[in-house]
Structure formats: C-alpha cells, structure tokens
Amino acid sequence: MTFTVLARDPRDGLIGAATASRSLAVGAGVLAVAPGVGVVASQAWTNRALRGRLLTAMGEGRS
Numbered sequence: 001m002t003f004t005v006l007a008r009d010p011r012d013g014l015i016g017a018a019t020a021s022r023s024l025a026v027g028a029g030v031l032a033v034a035p036g037v038g039v040v041a042s043q044a045w046t047n048r049a050l051r052g053r054l055l056t057a058m059g060e061g062r063s
Helices: 048-059
Strands: 002-009 014-021 031-034 038-041
Touching (some): 002 038, 014 031, 014 038, 031 048, 038 048
Antiparallel strands (some): 031 038
C-alpha cells in the first residue's frame, strides 16, 4: 500500500510532498515537483508521462 500527501502553504507559497510505501524506491516514480508551478502525484500504476502532462497543464493555468 502507498500513501501520498501533497501540501501547499498559501501564505508563503511553499509546496511539499511525501510518499510512503512498502515497495522499495516507489517515491521516485510517484511525485513530480516543478518550482513555481506545483506538485503532482501519480500513484497505484505510476505513470511518469501523466505527471509531466499534469505539471504542464498546471503551468498553463488549467485545473
């Protein structure tokens, strides 16, 4: 089982993320962070391409 938390501090604009899993080194495939844009997570069947698409959409202002 994998757990992921994403957080944002609206006052200071800081972002953070953490992943915990029984699977070794899964954190490298779950989280993606883009400074000035945000943080995303793709969990379960991790899709690294989806993370990039999500960050691109966020950077363009899409929800």
